Amino acid sequence: xxxxxxxxxxxxxxxxxxxxxxxxxxxxxxxxxxxxxxxxxxxxxxxxxxxxxxxxxxxxxxxxxxxxxxxxxxxxxxxxxxxxxxxxxxxxxxxxxxxxxxxxxxxxxxxxxxxxxxxxxxxxxxxxxxxxxxxxxxxxxxxxxxxxxxxxxxxxxxxxxxxxxxxxxxxxxxxxxxxxxxxxxxxxxxxxxxxxxxxxxxxxxxxxxxxxxxxxxxxxxxxxxxxxxxxx
Amino acid sequence: xxxxxxxxxxxxxxxxxxxxxxxxxxxxxxxxxxxxxxxxxxxxxxxxxxxxxxxxxxxxxxxxxxxxxxxxxxxxxxxxxxxxxxxxxxxxxxxxxxxxxxxxxxxxxxxxxxxxxxxxxxxxxxxxxxxxxxxxxxxxxxxxxxxxxxxxxxxxxxxxxxxxxxxxxxxxxxxxxxxxxxxxxxxxxxxxxxxxxxxxxxxxxxxxxxxxxxxxxxxxxxxxxxxxxxxx
Amino acid sequence: xxxxxxxxxxxxxxxxxxxxxxxxxxxxxxxxxxxxxxxxxxxxxxxxxxxxxxxxxxxxxxxxxxxxxxxxxxxxxxxxxxxxxxxxxxxxxxxxxxxxxxxxxxxxxxxxxxxxxxxxxxxxxxxxxxxxxxxxxxxxxxxxxxxxxxxxxxxxxxxxxxxxxxxxxxxxxxxxxxxxxxxxxxxxxxxxxxxxxxxxxxxxxxxxxxxxxxxxxxx
Amino acid sequence: xxxxxxxxxxxxxxxxxxxxxxxxxxxxxxxxxxxxxxxxxxxxxxxxxxxxxxxxxxxxxxxxxxxxxxxxxxxxxxxxxxxxxxxxxxxxxxxxxxxxxxxxxxxxxxxxxxxxxxxxxxxxxxxxxxxxxxxxxxxxxxxxxxxxxxxxxxxxxxxxxxxxxxxxxxxxxxxxxxxxxxxxxxxxxxxxxxxxxxxxxxxxxxxxxxxxxxxxxxx
Numbered sequence: 001x002x003x004x005x006x007x008x009x010x011x012x013x014x015x016x017x018x019x020x021x022x023x024x025x026x027x028x029x030x031x032x033x034x035x036x037x038x039x040x041x042x043x044x045x046x047x048x049x050x051x052x053x054x055x056x057x058x059x060x061x062x063x064x065x066x067x068x069x070x071x072x073x074x075x076x077x078x079x080x081x082x083x084x085x086x087x088x089x090x091x092x093x094x095x096x097x098x099x100x101x102x103x104x105x106x107x108x109x110x111x112x113x114x115x116x117x118x119x120x121x122x123x124x125x126x127x128x129x130x131x132x133x134x135x136x137x138x139x140x141x142x143x144x145x146x147x148x149x150x151x152x153x154x155x156x157x158x159x160x161x162x163x164x165x166x167x168x169x170x171x172x173x174x175x176x177x178x179x180x181x182x183x184x185x186x187x188x189x190x191x192x193x194x195x196x197x198x199x200x201x202x203x204x205x206x207x208x209x210x211x212x213x214x215x216x217x218x219x220x221x222x223x224x225x226x227x228x229x230x231x232x
Numbered sequence: 233x234x235x236x237x238x239x240x241x242x243x244x245x246x247x248x249x250x251x252x253x254x255x256x257x258x259x260x261x262x263x264x265x266x267x268x269x270x271x272x273x274x275x276x277x278x279x280x281x282x283x284x285x286x287x288x289x290x291x292x293x294x295x296x297x298x299x300x301x302x303x304x305x306x307x308x309x310x311x312x313x314x315x316x317x318x319x320x321x322x323x324x325x326x327x328x329x330x331x332x333x334x335x336x337x338x339x340x341x342x343x344x345x346x347x348x349x350x351x352x353x354x355x356x357x358x359x360x361x362x363x364x365x366x367x368x369x370x371x372x373x374x375x376x377x378x379x380x381x382x383x384x385x386x387x388x389x390x391x392x393x394x395x396x397x398x399x400x401x402x403x404x405x406x407x408x409x410x411x412x413x414x415x416x417x418x419x420x421x422x423x424x425x426x427x428x429x430x431x432x433x434x435x436x437x438x439x440x441x442x443x444x445x446x447x448x449x450x451x452x453x454x455x456x457x458x459x460x461x462x463x464x
Numbered sequence: 465x466x467x468x469x470x471x472x473x474x475x476x477x478x479x480x481x482x483x484x485x486x487x488x489x490x491x492x493x494x495x496x497x498x499x500x501x502x503x504x505x506x507x508x509x510x511x512x513x514x515x516x517x518x519x520x521x522x523x524x525x526x527x528x529x530x531x532x533x534x535x536x537x538x539x540x541x542x543x544x545x546x547x548x549x550x551x552x553x554x555x556x557x558x559x560x561x562x563x564x565x566x567x568x569x570x571x572x573x574x575x576x577x578x579x580x581x582x583x584x585x586x587x588x589x590x591x592x593x594x595x596x597x598x599x600x601x602x603x604x605x606x607x608x609x610x611x612x613x614x615x616x617x618x619x620x621x622x623x624x625x626x627x628x629x630x631x632x633x634x635x636x637x638x639x640x641x642x643x644x645x646x647x648x649x650x651x652x653x654x655x656x657x658x659x660x661x662x663x664x665x666x667x668x669x670x671x672x673x674x675x676x677x678x679x680x681x682x683x
Numbered sequence: 684x685x686x687x688x689x690x691x692x693x694x695x696x697x698x699x700x701x702x703x704x705x706x707x708x709x710x711x712x713x714x715x716x717x718x719x720x721x722x723x724x725x726x727x728x729x730x731x732x733x734x735x736x737x738x739x740x741x742x743x744x745x746x747x748x749x750x751x752x753x754x755x756x757x758x759x760x761x762x763x764x765x766x767x768x769x770x771x772x773x774x775x776x777x778x779x780x781x782x783x784x785x786x787x788x789x790x791x792x793x794x795x796x797x798x799x800x801x802x803x804x805x806x807x808x809x810x811x812x813x814x815x816x817x818x819x820x821x822x823x824x825x826x827x828x829x830x831x832x833x834x835x836x837x838x839x840x841x842x843x844x845x846x847x848x849x850x851x852x853x854x855x856x857x858x859x860x861x862x863x864x865x866x867x868x869x870x871x872x873x874x875x876x877x878x879x880x881x882x883x884x885x886x887x888x889x890x891x892x893x894x895x896x897x898x899x900x901x902x
Contacts (some may be wrong), residue, residue: 001735001762002702002724027512028535030528050356080588089587098587101511102595104551114818116369116775118350120557121598124628128594158668163762169434170529170546171513176550182781197761202401206454207734207764209704209779223530225535229523233516233543234483234505260729260754262747312807321806333730333813341769346557346599352776353817357848360813395543402748402765403732410769412561421851429542439515439545441485441560454747459752461742
């Protein structure tokens with residue numbers, strides 16, 4: 001097997017430069033590449049375009065890179081629950097492209113799959129459709145949407161092996177698999193890095209071919225955004 | 233959970249009529265819906281359009297429905313290794329549409345996903361591209377391809393639960409997952425039908441929402457087309 | 465008297481039929497799960513990647529890797545499945561989800577809906593709403609009949625940026641149940657004790673009133 | 684002397700570099716796996732849904748659920764992964780596969796390839812070949828230099844229906860290794876004992892011959 005292991009997050013992020021376009025997995029704070037985000041902050045690269053479903057909260061996730069003004073453009077579907085984000089957006093400091101969540105996922109998937117463009121009904125007749133080609137299929141209007149182009153994809157998995165095979169856990173899966181192989185270089189951080197041959201080949205969510213670098217992350221906080229419980 | 237179980241293959245195939253378009257999973261004889269094919273032969277429905285990567289061999293798989301002249305049109309990517317098929321095709325008795333394998337898979341996937349059309353580079357500049365819209369993306373020509381429309385999808389899985397969740401084994405997975413939910417009704421036959429709650433929700437390949445009927449198949453032959461071995 | 469949010473959810477739960485896969489939006493829609501009849505089989509999909517969503521976890525059993533689209537900790541029922549976002553929207557776009565219940569800031573009498581943006585003021589984003597409303601055959605909107613300023617949210621045409629066009633079929637508010645067709649709101653039911661006149665006053669768009677308007681939630 | 688199919692495979696194996704994901708077509712390409720250097724890491728992808736394909740199984744250990752695209756029983760190496768057909772072609776179309784090795788009936792000097800159909804005579808279908816040749820950055824064709832009738836398979840333009848246009852970069856035949864560029868076949872190496880003149884006679888398309896043409900497979 002081809003060994004994709006790198007020693008640490010610093011090696012994993014080698015080559016990231018200011019002005020690049022980055023994809024980051026996660027939904028809210030669930031399944032986000034915590035280590036990579038921390039390293040991006042440490043590196044101080046700026047003028048970044050970030051493609052991610054959400055923008056974190058004020059003091060965690062992508063919110064960290066907003067605090068330090070490293071993000072120039074945010075491409076997301078939902079950005080609520082983040083006061084600093086709202087401030088930067090409304091003041092015009094931050095450029096924001098909001099796109100439907102399914103279109104966001106499919107534009108990642110299309111990039112992974114070598115599909116340059118596809119049609120979807122989402123957003124037709126709304127602001128999202130302005131300036132886009134539209135076309136009728138089966139009596140219904142659709143928009144032409146394009147695959148994303150990105151320099152790096154940062155994803156977080158539960159388990160991975162040294163060949164880059166990945167397994168996700170629960171709803172921490174979300175956008176992570178769709179972003180694998182969707183950028184020039186895909187960096188996977190995992191909670192547990194295991195030797196090749198440990199994972200059942202039937203149960204792998206993302207084969208290693210879609211991953212260029214893998215490392216075992218450390219000090220995961222895995223914050224819960226809305227702790228909702230039943231009392232016994 | 234919503235119970236998708238039917239008692240047997242006869243119930244599973246209820247509603248199949250002559251002239252319908254059917255999708256059938258499998259690659260060669262690997263992972264084909266053996267029970268459903270047997271029932272289709274017994275039902276004697278004809279003038280069928282079958283979408284399947286291959287057309288079986290003379291005496292197994294879709295070859296059985298060719299013998300009985302139940303297939304009017306075959307949509308496939310590779311049809312070698314089948315003398316009766318070749319005879320019917322060259323004589324004009326059988327209509328054949330050959331399409332690139334990746335396009336076949338993606339047209340199934342698109343049908344499952346509500347994507348009416350997408351662009352792919354496969355087949356540009358060949359017979360496959362004749363009469364199709366073409367368009368340049370990133371300096372490369374692509375063809376516009378459309379989602380399939382089918383009445384029934386017949387797939388074969390390894391394990392399934394009564395909610396219709398499916399797990400496939402080895403390379404018997406192939407087109408089966410992509411055809412789930414790609415037709416009006418998806419019928420899954422499984423080697424082992426287990427109660428709800430038995431399968432790990434992290435390891436399900438196809439969630440039950442894509443399956444309308446599920447049953448435990450019987451008398452699987454699982455023929456090997458090319459037995460290649462090493463001798464000790 | 466106007467319904468509270470639990471009663472709105474209770475009324476919407478009556479629209480949930482045996483065998484439905486249902487996507488519940490954030491807010492009132494989330495409450496619907498609590499009122500679905502016990503004797504029917506229904507599965508809840510959350511677009512962040514779970515089918516077979518269960519209730520909130522017991523205290524101490526929260527899992528950061530198991531949330532719904534509202535980022536709330538949840539549980540998975542036996543028979544649940546997890547999947548990625550693209551697969552999730554295959555379920556939605558491919559019309560495998562039978563019923564979508566979501567909130568709105570405005571609904572127009574032609575079925576247009578607006579719920580994601582107030583220009584220059586509030587921009588949270590559309591999340592999965594645009595995919596949901598563009599794809600679902602059955603869409604029910606759960607909302608209050610009027611906004612905090614007392615203005616009607618059922619309009620002749622939407623004033624806010626749209627989420628989807630001509631897609632809303634049914635609306636359940638604190639005052640009424642309405643069907644949207646033929647470019648009008650058709651009054652089906654009224655909240656217990658609420659008069660047709662009150663509903664009419666709270667509805668800016670065209671309201672079609674039949675001779676008889678039964679009360680909601682009659683046992 | 685012209686190479687046999689094993690020697691063609693051996694020569695092609697030299698093109699396989701450390702870290703490559705490789706798709707092997709049916710026939711001679713399948714043999715390439717046997718000749719890849721032991722000291723490099725390579726993974727073989729088969730488009731029916733496996734990455735990390737191993738050798739044929741030991742007698743008695745065949746599994747009907749584990750085959751390659753040629754429908755031969757195979758094994759999976761530790762670290763292998765199984766996946767569906769759409770994912771498989773995501774790997775191919777998305778250019779994640781580094782090298783494609785396939786057979787051909789004809790190759791033209793502009794890089795066109797024909798390998799799926801002889802009108803009115805043989806129609807097996809293209810299988811995954813059209814996706815592979817339309818997507819791969821590196822495509823190597825493994826074939827005999829001439830067909831059974833003795834006619835050249837390296838042509839100024841293809842006569843058979845095309846599989847792909849302008850995509851072939853390199854050809855390894857029983858007689859020679861050639862690069863395809865600038866609308867010509869550029870002779871790189873010759874089979875041991877085969878003369879440049881023999882290669883020229885067997886090549887119908889434009890052949891560019893450098894001053895020196897080393898022999899293949901020199902140890």
